[in-house]
Amino acid sequence: MPEGWGGGATTRASNKSKFAWLLPPLAALTAYLILPALAVQLANIGLLREGSRGRRELALTFDDGPDPVTTPAVLDALQEAGARATFFVIAGRAADHPQLIARMLAEGHEVAAHAEQHIHAWIRTPWGGFLDVVRAARRVARVMERPIRYHRPPHGAYTLATVLGQRAAGVRGVHWSVDGQDWRADLTPDQVQERLLLRAGPGSIVVLHDAGPGAANTVPMLPGLLRELKVRGYGFKTVAELEGATPVDSAALRRRAFIALDGVFDRVGRIQPTAGRADNLFRTGHSAFPLKGVTLADGTPVPKGAPCAEFHVNNPLMVDLGINRPSIRQAQRDYRLVAGDLLRRPDLRGAQYVFCLSAVSPLMAVMGFETHDLPPADARRLRLWARVMRWGFAGAPKVAEPRLSILSRAAFLAQYGDEG
Numbered sequence: 189m190p191e192g193w194g195g196g197a198t199t200r201a202s203n204k205s206k207f208a209w210l211l212p213p214l215a216a217l218t219a220y221l222i223l224p225a226l227a228v229q230l231a232n233i234g235l236l237r238e239g240s241r242g243r244r245e246l247a248l249t250f251d252d253g254p255d256p257v258t259t260p261a262v263l264d265a266l267q268e269a270g271a272r273a274t275f276f277v278i279a280g281r282a283a284d285h286p287q288l289i290a291r292m293l294a295e296g297h298e299v300a301a302h303a304e305q306h307i308h309a310w311i312r313t314p315w316g317g318f319l320d321v322v323r324a325a326r327r328v329a330r331v332m333e334r335p336i337r338y339h340r341p342p343h344g345a346y347t348l349a350t351v352l353g354q355r356a357a358g359v360r361g362v363h364w365s366v367d368g369q370d371w372r373a374d375l376t377p378d379q380v381q382e383r384l385l386l387r388a389g390p391g392s393i394v395v396l397h398d399a400g401p402g403a404a405n406t407v408p409m410l411p412g413l414l415r416e417l418k419v420r421g422y423g424f425k426t427v428a429e430l431e432g433a434t435p436v437d438s439a440a441l442r443r444r445a446f447i448a449l450d451g452v453f454d455r456v457g458r459i460q461p462t463a464g465r466a467d468n469l470f471r472t473g474h475s476a477f478p479l480k481g482v483t484l485a486d487g488t489p490v491p492k493g494a495p496c497a498e499f500h501v502n503n504p505l506m507v508d509l510g511i512n513r514p515s516i517r518q519a520q521r522d523y524r525l526v527a528g529d530l531l532r533r534p535d536l537r538g539a540q541y542v543f544c545l546s547a548v549s550p551l552m553a554v555m556g557f558e559t560h561d562l563p564p565a566d567a568r569r570l571r572l573w574a575r576v577m578r579w580g581f582a583g584a585p586k587v588a589e590p591r592l593s594i595l596s597r598a599a600f601l602a603q604y605g606d607e608g
Contacts, residue, residue: 219348220314220347220348220349221310221347221348223348224346224347224348224350224351225310225345225346225347228346228350228351228361229344229345229346229363231436231441231444232363232436232440233435233436234351234361234435234436235360235361235362235363235435235436236338236360236361236362236363236393236427236433236434236435236436237362237363237364237365237393237436237440238365238391238392238393238432238433238440238443239390239391239392239393239425239430239431239432239433240390240391240431240432241389241390241391241432241443241504241505242390242391242431242432243390243391243431243432244390244420244421244422244423244467245390245391245422245423245424245425245430245431246388246389246390246391246392246393246394246417246422246423246424246425246430247273247274247392247393247394247424247425247426247427247429247430247433248266248271248273248274248394248396248424249273249274249275249276249340249362249364249393249394249395249396249427250262250273250274250275250276250396250397250398250406251276251302251340251395251396251397251398251399251402252276252277252278252302252306252397252398252399252400252402252403253275253277253278253281253288253397253398253399253403254275254277254281254282254285254288254289254292254398254399255281255285255398255399255400255403256285256288258398258399258403258406258407259275259285259288259398259399260288260291261407261410262398262403262406262407262410263288263291263292263295263297265407265410265411265414266295266297266410266414266424267295268411268414269411269414269415269418269424270424271414271424272295272296272297272298272424272425272426272429273297273298273424273426274297274298274299274300274338274362274426274427274428275292275297275298275299275300275398276300276301276302276338276339276340276362277289277299277300277301277302277328278302278303278304278306278324278399279301279302279303279304279323279324279327279328279331280304280327281399282299282327282328282331282332283327283330283331286331289331289332293332296426297426298337298338298426298427298428299328299332299336300328300336300337300338300339300340300359300362300427301321301324301325301328301336301338301339301340301357301359302324302339302340302341302342303320303321303324303341303342304319304320304323304324304327305320306342307320307342308342308343308345309341309342309343309345309346309347309349309350310345310347312347312349314347314348314349315349316349317347317349317350317353318349318350318352318353318356319353320353321339321341321349321350321353321354321356321357321359322353322356322357324339325339325357325358325359326357335358336359337359337360337428338359338360338361338362338427338428339354339357339359339360339361339362340361340362340363341361344363344364344395346361360435362393362427363393364393364394364395365391365392365393365394366384366387366388366392366393366394366395367394367395368380368383368384368394368395368396368402368405368406369383370396370397370402370403370404370405370406370409371397371400371401371402371405372405373401375405376405377405377406377408377409378409380405380406380409381409381412381413381416384413385413385416385417385464385465386461386464386465386466387466388417388422388466388467389465389466389467389505390422390467390505391430391431391432391433393427393430393433396410420465420467443504446503446504446506447503447504449503450471450500450502450503450504453500454471454473457473457475458473458474458535459471459472459473459498459500460472460473460533461502462499462522462525462526462529463525463528463529465525466502467505468502468505468518468522468525469501469502469505469506469515469518469519469522470499470500470501470502470519470522470523470525470526471499471500471501471502472497472498472499472500472526472529472533472536473497473498473499473500473535474495474496474497474498474535474536474539475495475496475497475498475543476492476493476494476495476496477490477491477492477493477494477495477496477541477543478492478545478566479492479562479563479566479592480492482560482592482594484558484594484596485558488596490541490594494540494541495538495539495540496539496540496541496542496543497526497529497530497536497539497541497542497543497597498542498543498544499526499542499543499544500544516551516554516555519551519555520555520604523555523600523603523604524604524605526542526600526604527600527601527604527605528605530542530597530600530601530605531601531605539597540596540597541594541595541596541597542594542595542596542597542600543592543593543594543595544592544593545562545566545570545590545592545593546559546570546590546591546592546593552593553593556595556599556603557593557594557595558593558594558595559591559592559593559594560591560592560594561591561592562590562591562592566590567590570590571590
């Protein structure tokens, strides 16, 4: 063998042995931080994150209190609205202000543990992270003179120590599905309220703050938020009372998958929640009519490229609602919000038609839409989407042939809105 042959293999083996010492700490880091952060903190597996979207109720939660100045203002707003909430409290502050904890309980609120020391789990020692959960749960329970059920770590951050601490303390972790971001210095109270009214929906667990920097936005914002949510028909529950608030399961993961899919689709297509609300059945966007050769029942041809409003189903909501009579009734109500968008949204004012390429066209026909056959390529694509729906939605029907569902602007507004 010529001199030097085989030297590459020797060098590679040498390099492997040189870095072998990294493997144990990398494995430990993965087990302690990376896997819990992905599985628990990101995917929320084992945590309570939201309730069922089938009922118009949500849970408001408040972190970092109690504070003798700001917490009473939050309690006053909740009392005036007849709303119950869940407070994740700092153990030392609870011990310093037991009268506020007593008031929370007397007014029907739920008290849970947040932390003994408000420190991000990732920068704590494993033993310190474990003990913080256990000690916080015990101290808060002593102030309340009753056991607690729930715990939320600072920043919603998890390590293996956090998970083991919750198990040792006998408490369930609670995350959130809507973050008010009231702590942001660049947001005003009105902007926090606008953010929440866009994102909150049935089953939401909303995180706000009754103490610290977030309270500067939440205290002035909260009365108006509660009024508007009540106008929209919402009830306010504690986490324990929220229907369907169970550890993240397959339905919750399906919702998360649809949220991600809708988010990508909406960014690409510039599609917005109808009426600026994530709690209705539709999302709407401006679209050029994609088909040719379509003629309405009255003989009006629909030109390819005509300006249209194209609507899409709010898929995460449909995971819980399913395709049934209640969802059809809600669709008939929410089409009035689509009509409002036609009249008010600048990008939709010129829309001549309202349409969707629907995998549930028989239901669309029940709601007054004309249905038309699709070109084979579009029909194949929507048959694939129909299979995704059957995987994701409760009670999704088996659809034989997707079709176009369409109405002229005038016909849609005559049925669901008022041009005047």
